[in-house]
Each structure stands twice: as C-alpha cells, then as structure tokens.
C-alpha cells in the first residue's frame with residue numbers, strides 16, 4: 001500500500017455529518033469566485049448539473065463533452081425513474097429507510113456516511129427539478145406520482161413515463177445553456193479529454209482533442225471535475241450508449257487517481273435478449289416494468305410451446321416463488337442470477353434459450369390496456385420495434401445484460417480523488433452504491449453530486465489551497481500534450497488489418513464469459529492470460545484508416561483510443577474480481593455462495609473498498625484498502641425472502 005486513503009468522513013452522528021461538514025468547510029467569497037476556473041468534463045446529469053451550478057455560484061467554468069450537444073449524454077437514455085425519500089405515498093418511507101435500503105442493496109460495501117447524505121439530499125433534487133419544470137408524472141389530483149423499484153417495499157420512485165433521464169437532462173441542460181449564454185460557462189462540444197494535466201501533484205487541466213478538426217489543445221484551470229459516466233461498454237454489448245467509454249477516468253488513473261472497486265459491475269435483469277453476432281448494443285426494458293409484469297419460465301425444461309399454450313400450473317413464477325416478500329421486485333443482482341439459473345437448467349425461452357418471460361397479461365386484465373399504455377407506452381413501443389412482437393398480446397422476452405458500473409475513481413467524502421483538485425462525480429466515481437446499485441439511484445446520485453454536494457466541497461478545496469498560476473508553457477502541460485500526440489501517432493502507425501471494433505467485440509466476449517454474471521478463480525485467471533494477448537495483438541494489428549494527416553476528423557481513431565483503454569481497464573477489473581474472495585452484490589464468485597445459492601460475503605476480510613493504484617507501465621497495480629466501518633447499520637446477510 002502506498003497511498004494514504006483518507007475518506008474525510010466527518011465525525012458526529014450520521015444525521016448531522018453533512019450539516020456539520022457544510023458549516024465547517026471554508027467558503028469562497030462571492031467576489032472571488034470569478035477568479036477561479038473549473039473544468040467540468042461531461043454534460044450528463046452529473047456534469048451538466050455541476051457545470052450549471054458552479055457557474056450560477058460565480059465560478060468560471062470550462063465544460064467539455066464529446067457529443068455534438070451536451071444533451072446527447074448517455075443520461076438521456078435513463079428510463080424508469082429517480083428515487084427520493086419524500087414519503088408522498090405515506091407508506092412508511094423516510095430518509096433513514098432510503099439510506100438503509102441503499103446500503104443493504106449495495107451489500108454493505110459502500111461508505112455509510114455518503115449513502116446517508118445521498119438519501120438526505122434526495123428530497124432537494126425533486127424540488128429543484130420540479131422548479132425547473134421537469135414534467136414528472138402526477139396523480140389525478142396534481143400531486144407527484146410514485147412507483148416502486150427493486151429492493152424497496154415503498155413507492156419512492158419519481159418518473160416521467162419511460163423518459164425520466166431525458167426530462168431530467170433537459171432540465172439540467174436548460175440551466176447549463178442559461179449559464180453558457182450568460183458567459184459563465186465556456187462550452188466545448190465535440191471535444192474529447194485525452195489526458196489529465198498534473199502540476200506539482202495537483203490536477204490543473206486537461207489535454208483535449210477537437211473531434212471535428214483534430215486539433216489537440218491544453219486547457220488549464222484551478223480544479224478539474226470528471227463526470228464522464230460509466231465503463232460498462234468494456235463488455236462491448238451493454239445497455240449503455242454506444243459511445244460511453246472509460247478514457248477520461250483511465251487516463252486519470254494512469255496519472256495517479258486510485259480506481260475504486262473496478263469489479264463491481266451491474267447486470268440488469270430485464271434487457272432484450274441478444275439475437276445475433278451482428279449486434280453492437282443491447283436495449284434495456286426498464287425495471288419499472290416489474291411493477292406490473294410477472295417473470296416466469298415453463299416448469300418443464302426444453303418446453304418449446306408458445307407462452308399462451310402453457311397453462312398456469314405449468315409455469316414457474318420463480319421470483320415470486322423464491323422471494324415472496326419482494327417477488328418480481330427483487331434487486332437486480334438477485335433477479336439476474338435467478339434468470340441465469342433457470343436458463344442454465346434448460347428452462348429458458350426464445351430461439352437461444354437465453355430468455356425468460358415478462359408477462360403483462362394479469363396487469364392488463366386487472367387494469368386495462370390503456371392504463372398499461374399510459375404507464376409504459378414508449379417502452380412497449382421500443383420492444384415492439386426491436387422484436388416485432390406485440391407485448392400487449394405476448395409476454396416480453398428478457399435476459400440480463402451489463403448495465404451500470406458501481407466501480408470508478410475512488411473519491412473521499414468531498415468527491416475528490418487521490419489527486420488533489422481532481423474530483424469525480426456521477427457514474428464516473430466509485431459511487432455510493434457499493435457492490436450493487438438499486439434501480440433509480442444513479443440519477444439520484446448524479447444529481448446529488450452535481451447540484452448539491454460538489455458545489456460546496458469544491459469551494460472548500462479552492463478556498464484552502466494556494467494555487468499558483470499555470471499556463472500552457474508549463475513543462476507538465478507540455479509533457480501531457482506530447483504524451484497525447486505520441487499515443488495518437490502510435491495508433492496511426494500500427495497500420496494493421498483488423499478494426500478496433502473487432503478487438504472490442506473479442507474483449508467483450510471474454511469479459512462476459514469469464515468476468516460476467518458469475519465469476520470463478522479459474523475463469524478469472526484465464527481472462528488474465530487472454531486479455532494481455534488481445535492487447536498485444538491490438539497494438540500489432542489494429543488499423544486506423546487515415547490520410548497521413550493526424551489533424552483531421554477521424555472516428556476510427558477515436559474508437560481505437562477508447563478500445564486501447566478498455567483493454568487495460570479490463571485487466572484491472574479481472575485482477576480486482578480475482579482478489580475479492582467473497583461474493584457481494586453484482587460480484588458473484590461461484591466459490592462463495594450460501595447453501596441456497598445466494599451471495600456469501602466475507603465481512604471479516606473484505607469489508608473494504610479496494611482502491612487500485614497505477615503501478616507504472618508493465619507493472620502490476622497496487623492494492624490500497626479503505627476499511628468500511630458501520631455505525632448506523634448492522635451488517636447482516638441480505639435477504640429478500
């Protein structure tokens with residue numbers, strides 16, 4: 001261990017930690033805020049809300065995204081909803097219950113104080129978004145509506161049909177646009193961060209490439225915020241937007257930011273099953289559908305009858321059978337493994353046998369088709385367009401797929417990484433979700449970080465550190481700039497015959513098979529042999545078409561750079577998965593399970609966040625541990641029965 005991990009968790013009772021901390025943090029005088037420049041990379045819910053809020057406070061903000069518009073960030077795809085402990089349903093919800101559900105849902109592998117703060121701030125998010133005009137669903141009488149999500153027995157999920165992310169992002173985007181027009185935010189669309197500038201141990205800027213012109217430029221600032229999303233696309237096929245990638249956080253890792261719990265990846269149980277090798281992406285069917293859809297497979301293995309021909313008595317509603325308390329709303333990791341189990345038994349449905357039914361017949365009979373259309377219409381339309389089957393008439397077929405990454409850059413309570421001045425928010429950080437994220441809590445975390453937490457904590461950093469002026473002539477800036485140019489030349493110079501995509505597909509297949517829904521030591525060791533081989537081949541055989549002009553629009557070059565980083569990150573994920581000799585949440589090691597096949601934690605040896613430190617080129621990463629201590633909750637075996 002070489003890093004000193006200081007989580008900076010404030011002392012005192014859990015309900016008072018954030019308030020006390022806010023009071024104790026130093027403030028930047030309003031007149032001085034404009035003297036500081038903050039770089040925000042990413043314009044999803046986390047980055048968009050942070051950039052808008054920082055500028056509203058008076059800071060100068062430079063904001064970057066690789067899309068043509070900030071509003072194209074992956075967040076726009078979020079479907080089902082956002083949690084908040086408002087207790088509008090009067091069904092027993094509270095900040096403490098949301099905190100408890102989230103920490104238990106994460107299998108007790110998250111930092112208690114952060115999770116409590118998340119639950120606390122959740123109520124402000126809804127007020128903020130309603131004030132912005134986000135059109136959340138409402139009851140007939142005008143009050144905001146709620147629905148249920150997995151891992152909770154209360155209804156606390158706020159939603160805008162199946163387009164919650166889109167509506168929330170439009171809210172954040174309008175706030176951001178206002179600041180762009182005002183001049184507080186300088187927006188750089190179609191610009192990709194390719195490296196971090198570290199001066200005297202502090203993050204002081206980024207090197208970015210203009211994706212239209214190819215120009216490579218340094219941008220300096222007093223602090224840097226990475227809000228660059230998750231790395232689920234390391235598995236190639238995932239529900240993530242096709243362009244989501246790990247480059248920003250991976251480059252920061254290589255510059256010294258510790259990477260937290262990389263093996264904590266989430267598989268979502270309700271995705272449209274893979275249909276063939278030609279696919280480049282998978283599609284989510286929101287968890288909200290499990291409010292009304294019932295999951296089942298035939299009782300008999302190899303039963304090829306159409307679902308309508310299988311009588312009730314010959315169906316196995318396995319989630320309702322195994323988890324009577326939570327039924328179809330069992331958490332994602334549990335519902336995913338249960339689906340795999342029945343398919344492994346030969347009871348899966350559809351042409352590949354890798355599918356289970358999500359059936360709305362009962363709900364349509366009870367509530368009528370119009371009500372179901374009102375609740376989920378756009379999701380049913382997506383399903384029908386992709387499968388050419390009408391889910392109002394025949395059950396949907398679903399199967400688990402990679403969806404979210406709980407791992408990410410390790411951050412302290414102030415959302416600062418192990419590089420002073422470098423902050424990470426939203427899905428890019430190792431987050432408040434521990435080993436498993438409960439549905440509707442990523443949007444909550446991204447907006448909590450961006451609207452309500454980072455704007456306070458970054459002020460404390462700026463107010464308490466003396467930051468000398470840095471300009472583009474600084475040797476550290478020139479070194480980072482040269483590193484980016486060198487890497488691009490190297491990619492262009494390989495001139496092989498295989499596309500970056502073909503390597504990505506091969507990597508993804510390896511990851512899914514050996515480090516996917518369940519893992520074991522032999523498989524992980526094999527992955528650790530195979531991944532370096534794919535990487536070696538990549539650097540010998542990849543082709544990046546070009547005209548010899550590096551300063552040009554070149555999407556294959558963008559792709560190749562991102563795949564090269566995935567090829568390194570994949571190895572770290574497997575190293576982390578191999579070292580964690582326990583099962584927890586989405587990390588299911590086959591060797592560690594209870595008699596009835598549930599995840600078996602080892603709290604004595606693994607109640608810590610793993611923070612991996614870059615060991616240098618060709619050297620193994622170094623493991624640092626942040627012990628997780630629990631004062632407000634009692635560690636228990638998760639049970640949803």
Ligand SMILES: Cc1cc2nc3c(=O)[nH]c(=O)nc-3n(C[C@H](O)[C@H](O)[C@H](O)COP(=O)(O)OP(=O)(O)OC[C@H]3O[C@@H](n4cnc5c(N)ncnc54)[C@H](O)[C@@H]3O)c2cc1C
Pocket residue numbers: 041042043044045046047064065066067070072073074075076077078079080081082164165191192193194227228229230239240241244245247248284403404425426427428439440441442443444446
């Ligand atoms: C299909 C789907 C549905 C979901 N539904 C829900 C839901 O209902 N509820 C819920 O809570 N969660 C949901 N999630 C999860 C949630 O959508 C994400 O976790 C969340 O939106 C991530 O937000 P973010 O701001 O952290 O990152 P993103 O929205 O991924 O934004 C990343 C930003 O970073 C930029 N960027 C990345 N790298 C670079 C770089 N190198 N240089 C410049 N810019 C860069 C991108 O351009 C983009 O602007 C869903 C996820 C998926 C895949």
